[in-house]
Amino acid sequence: MSLTKLIDRRMGIFLGLLFLVTVCVPLGNLVMSPDSALHVPSFAVALMGKYLCYALLAVALDLVWGYCGILSLGHGAFFALGGYAMGMHLMREIGDRGVYANPDLPDFMVFLNWDRLPWFWHGFDMFWFAAIMALVVPGLLAFVFGWFAFRSRVTGVYLSIITQAMTYALMLAFFRNEMGFGGNNGLTDFKDVLGFDLQSDATRVGLFVCSALALAGGLLLSKWITASKLGKVLVSIRDAESRTRFLGYRVEGYKLFVFVVSAMLAGLAGALYTPQVGIINPGEFSPANSIEIVIWVALGGRGTLVGAALGAIIVALSKTLLTGWIPEIWLFALGAMFILVTLYLPKGVLGFIEASRDRLRPKAKAAPVKEAEA
Amino acid sequence: MPLGFRAASFPKDRIMTRLTSLFAPILMLLALVTALPGAAATLEELMQRLPQGSYDDRAALVMEIAATGDERAVPLLEALGEGDLQELKSDGTLVRVVKEGKTYTAYDPLTGESLGEIGRRDGKKVKVNNGLRRAIRSALGIMTLRHPDPAKRLEAAEAAFKSGDPDQLEALDAALLAESDREVATVLGAARAVAMLNSDATEADQFEAVTTIAAMGNQDALGVLLPLAAGEGPVAEAAADAVADIERSQKVWGLAQNVWYGLSLGSVLMLAAIGLAITFGVMGVINMAHGELIMVGAYTTFVVQEFIRNTMPEMFGWSLLIAAPLAFLTAGAVGVAIERGIVRHLYGRPLETLLATWGVSLILQQTVRSIFGPNNREVGNPDWMSGAFELGQLTITYNRLWILVFSLIVFAGLLALLKRTPMGLQMRAVTQNRAMAADMGIRTGWVDAMTFGLGAGIAGLAGVALSQIDNVSPNLGQSYIVDSFMVVVFGGAGNLWGAFAGAFTLGVANKFLEPVAGAVLAKILVLVFIILFIQKRPRGLFALKGRAVEA
Amino acid sequence: MSEKTQLYLNGVSRSFDGFKAINNLSLIIERGEMRAVIGPNGAGKTTMMDIITGKTRPDTGEVIWGEDTDLTKVDEAGSARLGIGRKFQKPTVFETHTVEDNLHLSLKADRSVFGTLFHRTTDAERARVDELLDLVRLTAQRDDLAGDLSHGQKQWLEIGMLLAQDPELLLVDEPAAGMTDAETMRTAELLRDIAGKHSVVVVEHDMEFVRALGCKVTVLHQGAVLADGSLDHVSANPEVIETYLGR
Structure with a gap:
């Protein structure tokens, strides 16, 4: 595949901006003196790192929803599983520096009077193992779930509802202390990763850069997939599933592939998210979280990848700003966003910008569908 | 000893x-x-x-x-x-002596009448x-x-x-x-x-x-x-036999108790889900704000009760009967507004309605939070809703019983409405063939609004019932939305009997799993079961069959 | 079963909620044969195609492909891979793809997930797509989105997609619907050309079109074969006249 096909105009602009931010933020944080106007405070670095993780998560959802028509209302689950995998490693890294100073068991297990590590915690003391698990576990869940769902041709709204049930069930499960993932409180009090102090500026900048690289990588991988012939088959499935079958394509296989890839990207986002926010808890599995991801994608522009990333950053930034300003207004704003985007911006912000730029193309397609039922 | x-x-x-x-x-x-x-x-x-x-x-x-x-x-x-009984040394009267602080008081032991202070050594115990x-x-x-x-x-x-x-x-x-x-x-x-x-x-x-x-x-x-x-001898043996008998019968009663709990949960689920079954089944609209419409019904009950408490407390027993039609109308009106304002622009795009109505649900939640505050509001049980009675070894609380009765009444009323009234006929006509119904002069837009309003109104009624057994808070709706969807998906959309069977099956299944697995695990198991069930029957228990559906 | 048999249906029945859409249907299509299937609405034409392509499973009966392949055990994608191409009554093309991409996606090629992921378009494929574009007269529209085509052009594109699959059997449902008279005749001509190399089953309402095909006709009624033979022959059948043509 040619590079121009992989990095088209949108992708080029976005990656350029991302590169700029990735260079400037570390400089602003580490090099500029705190008094300087150009200084980037550490909390802002962590915050931006978090946004980049959200952006990667949005790209993952766009890959399945935008290109294959699978509206997953459970992508938060894959994200959270990735986060938990990394969280487990960070818990093991704490070692005997916990409150109970137990070298073998994380604090919450000591608190629950457990005498040894559950079997599924073994191996997480090694970073590479946790990193692989952050991809494999979400991927495996997506594979099992998708294998059942796609084979029996559960589609549309029904699929959305059972993905929601999936993340809801996982949330309930992770709330239980007996599950061995810290129950209600989740995993927290992390000290360091790979020997780097999580509180230090350098580590935060490092994680921020990793997130930016992961986002760029995720975007390019997704772009490569969607620009391939397989990507075209995905769009065919989205628009005319039955026709695609009659052409000889096994639709369930394609859906399964893209669902698993997407889940792994979401898991990667989660794995980068946990060390930057310092906690992972069962709230990440809540159905409301997963639906919020959908609005990131819808707002930015479904089926554009770059738009999804943009949408995530816009929504997350507005959330930070609005909740800091007038907390009550945030849910009103988010609710209005859901309504207005579906009614008036079916192609999202990116689609809107490009449509108003390209005066040549007829505007009919981007126009609101208001008069449909009149 | x-x-x-x-x-x-x-x-x-x-x-x-x-x-x-x-x-x-x-x-x-x-x-x-x-x-x-x-x-x-x-x-x-x-x-x-x-x-x-x-x-x-x-x-x-x-x-x-x-x-x-x-x-x-x-x-x-x-x-x-x-x-405390002492015989007074002076005249042999019997008194009750109670030490109060540092003094001793004598009382008549029969009448409790105070006889005044006495000295510590005046009486003999x-x-x-x-x-x-x-x-x-x-x-x-x-x-x-x-x-x-x-x-x-x-x-x-x-x-x-x-x-x-x-x-x-x-x-x-x-x-x-x-x-x-x-x-x-x-x-x-x-x-x-x-x-x-x-x-x-x-x-x-x-x-x-x-x-x-x-x-x-x-x-x-x-x-x-x-x-x-545990002892020996013939009496012990008879006792052992009796124990075995009792344990057997207790098992049966335990089963019956579980069935009752299950039916009770089922009635709640049905109330919560049946409005959804209408909007989803009849109109193909995923109304994510359904839970918040239930919440609106519950808050209507709260407002009605507050009003009655402040103006005519003697009417409190009637509060729920007064609240029910009001909740129906309030939630119904909100529903019609949602349909006219948003949903009607999105027909044929179920996933978009899902997102837009989710937005509505967030706004409704925050509105209620801003007006009534984030905490639980106190909704009282009228006398006839409180207490319990025993049936054999079953303990049946009145509020659960009335909710079951209420849910059945709502169900029957809805069935009658759909089967016996012109409005029901028009609704069914629109479900089966929108274009033809429109050709025959049915105002499909009006029918849509009314159908959505009906589904929302029933959510409001569910809210009245739920206010009696659950916390009335802005989060009330959220806790029911996943469950209601499960019922509709499991039962099969577009079929009231599906919602009925779905709700009671899931309710009973949940309550039978609970003693074995614990409440949370039981719920997880039920969810997993439904996810697997959908694989087998993607359109639910009572799916509409035939070629028309696949189109 | 003779070597020449392409498709063999024997005693096939299928009912939906008690309604017998297909009732003890038997049919043989030979290799290279063209067959027109006619019948009133609800005669079971679409269900028959659904059964052949694996979309619907018959309740009873055999459906055999070629020598001995059991089609009742195959899904839609499987039937397509065996060489059965299907064109729908309502033209279904991939509206958000270009005309060219529609054809590329239909070309006979590796249909596996990783096969398509790593697929590189070959010169042979490009040449074949050019040829097909020319055949269905859409060369000028090759870069347009299929959704922007006219109804008739979509019909042509779908026929082109069918040909791109290079199937052994083509199931064609009302190809002439929405076409002008000239286009209809051209379609008939095209189908006649195809027959011989491929087997073709055409479901059609338009008698002019059927006449133009000039092939053996099978009349379906209530899910079973009422009559077959040449168009003139079946037209003379009093039962056929009563149930279908006579109205």
Whole structure:
């Protein structure tokens, strides 16, 4: 595949901006003196790192929803599983520096009077193992779930509802202390990763850069997939599933592939998210979280990848700003966003910008569908 | 040897009890006989004799006092038992002395009338020992066994059953003879049987007692029989048989109780889901704000109750009946507004309606939070909704029962509306073929608005019911949305019977899993089951079949 | 079963909620044969195609492909891979793809997930797509989105996609619907050309079109074969006249 096909105009602009931010933020944080106007405070670095993780998560959802028509209302689950995998490693890294100073068991297990590590915690003391698990576990869940769902041709709204049930069930499960993932409180009090102090500026900048690289990588991988012939088959499935079958394509296989890839990207986002926010808890599995991801994608522009990333950053930034300003207004704003985007911006912000730029193309397609039922 | 007076279930203690009480029954019997009608001694006279004689004499006297049946004897005997009864050195009057701070006050032991302060050494205690205390307790028990109020008698009989004191045997016999209330008599019989078992009655009597207790068939009976069955001999064997019988029947009742809990949960699920089944089934619209419409109904109930409390508290019993139509209308109006404002622009795009209505749900939640605050609001149960009754060994609370009845009424009403009214006919016409219905002059837009409004109104009714069993908070809706979707998806959209069957199946399944797996795990298992079930039947239990659907 | 048999249906029945859409249907299509299937609405034409392509499973009966392949055990994608191409009554093309991409996606090629992921378009494929574009007269529209085509052009594109699959059997449902008379005749001509190399089953309402095909006709009624033979022959059948043509 040619590079121009992989990095088209949108992708080029976005990656350029991302590169700029990735260079400037570390400089602003580490090099500029705190008094300087150009200084980037550490909390802002962590915050931006978090946004980049959200952006990667949005790209993952766009890959399945935008290109294959699978509206997953459970992508938060894959994200959270990735986060938990990394969280487990960070818990093991704490070692005997916990409150109970137990070298073998994380604090919450000591608190629950457990005498040894559950079997599924073994191996997480090694970073590479946790990193692989952050991809494999979400991927495996997506594979099992998708294998059942796609084979029996559960589609549309029904699929959305059972993905929601999936993340809801996982949330309930992770709330239980007996599950061995810290129950209600989740995993927290992390000290360091790979020997780097999580509180230090350098580590935060490092994680921020990793997130930016992961986002760029995720975007390019997704772009490569969607620009391939397989990507075209995905769009065919989205628009005319039955026709695609009659052409000889096994639709369930394609859906399964893209669902698993997407889940792994979401898991990667989660794995980068946990060390930057310092906690992972069962709230990440809540159905409301997963639906919020959908609005990131819808707002930015479904089926554009770059738009999804943009949408995530816009929504997350507005959330930070609005909740800091007038907390009550945030849910009103988010609710209005859901309504207005579906009614008036079916192609999202990116689609809107490009449509108003390209005066040549007829505007009919981007126009609101208001008069449909009149 | 205070241990001897504790629960009679330990054999060693039982022996002690027997030793100390060898002659007590005889005395009591004597007392009762002498106290039967015709005995002239008044309570006052008997009381005056209390300080005299030995402990045994006093015990006999206590029985005589009890036999007078005079209610004033109760405080007297209590005072005696607590060692508060004193004989004044000056004139030999019996008074009850209570230490209040540093001073001592004398009271009339029969009337409770204050007789003024006395010195610490003015009186002489009427002494009691453990044997006498036991006699007093029995006497008090007998007194309440003869109380004119059947509820008090029942209480006393239950207490007698629990103590299982063989000393009470005669008192129980006498009470049983006199008892006219059947329920009290049953308990008395059981208490007598327990007392019999604890006494050294003949084997035949003990057999009979085991039979009597076994007939109760409940946990209490099990409590008595289990230790007995652990022993040896024919009585123990009979007890073991009885235990097995009771455990079997308890299993059956436990099953029935689970079914009841399941039906109760099912009725709640059905109420929550049935409105959704209409909007989803009839219109193909995923209304994520459905849970918030339930919340609107619950808050309407709250407002109605507040209004009634402040203006006409005597009407409180009617509050729910007043709230129901208002909740229906309020939620229905919100529903129509959602349909006209948003949903109608999105027909044929179910995933978009899902997102837009989710936005509505966030706004409704925050609106309610801004108006009523983030905390739970107090919605009261009217009298007829509180309390419980027993059916066999089932405990059925009135609020759950009424909610079940209410859900069935709503279901039946909805069925009738869809099948029997012109509006229902139009709705079904639009479901089956929108274009043709429009051609035939049906205003599909109006039907859509009404259908959506109906679904929303029913959510409002569900809110009234849920306000009785759940916390009324801005999060109320969120906790039901996943469950309601599960019901609709499981039952099959577009079919009220599907929602009905789905709700009750899931409710009962959940409650049967709960004792085995715990509440949370049960819920997870049910969710997993539904996810797997959808694979087998992607359109639910009661799916519409045929070619038309696949198009 | 003879070597020449392409498709063999024997005693096939299928009912939906008690309604017998297909009732003891038997049919043989030979290799290279063209067959027109006619019948009133609800005669079971679409259900028959659904059964052949594995979309619907018959309740009873055999459906055999070629020598001995059991089609009742195959899904839609499987039937397509065996060489059965299907064109729908309502033209279904991939509206958000270009005309060219529609054809590329239909070309006979590796249909596996990783096969398509790593697929590189070959010169042979490009040449074949050019050829097909020319055949269905859409060369000028090759870069347009299929959704922007006219109804008739979509019909052509779908026929082109069918040909791109290079199937052994083509199931064609009302190809002439929405076409002008000239286009209809051209379609008939095209189908006649195809027959011989491929087997073709055409379901059609338009008698002119059927006449133009000039092939054996099977009349379906209530899920079973009422008559077959040449168009003139079946037209003369009194039962056929009563149930279908006579109205």
